[in-house]
Amino acid sequence: DQQVKQNSPSLSVQEGRISILNCDYTNSMFDYFLWYKKYPAEGPTFLISISSIKDKNEDGRFTVFLNKSAKHLSLHIVPSQPGDSAVYFCAASRYNFNKFYFGSGTKLNVKP
């Protein structure tokens, strides 16, 4: 059951511009959302998270937006850098449930 979906397998952006990665979920009980970044031959690394009681969380160049009514979250990277080129996974969890649901990932390519 794919409860978290990333419908764009890939995204290409020019260096210095904004990258917007999208994620949709179906389970309204999710209350915590995270973004991970993955380089080839490495495990995913945590990037940024947001609780369902918020609609925005910012950390440097990275901002995550949550729209609970639309069951949609997005990750904005401004400005995008070539080092941001990686696969980005969104993930969701429910309080007291020790498992995360991951999307299928979006491969971001930032062109110099």
Add this chain to the structure above:
Amino acid sequence: KAGVTQTPRYLIKTRGQQVTLSCSPISGHRSVSWYQQTPGQGLQFLFEYFSETQRNKGNFPGRFSGRQFSNSRSEMNVSTLELGDSALYLCASSLQGAANEKLFFGSGTQLSVL
């Protein structure tokens, strides 16, 4: 602080064989989770262990099993391997395994079943 260590990095097996993967979490982390990553499917949750007890399990057949030792190290076993089991298996650890804790992932074990 050392990160999450997974061994081996690569494995090649044939159908019908069994395989055991190992994961050493970050020191002090008591929760270990396992995920399977295949192209186009993202990360699929296999199971989560905390204090040697399996607390949660994903939708995988019984051929997939795991365990956790008293030092929090974990092993995952796949019996009667099938071609479709070829994937990257990722182990992740966290302090308590709470829903609002970030996971720390190892580099994974790439399993190829021929």
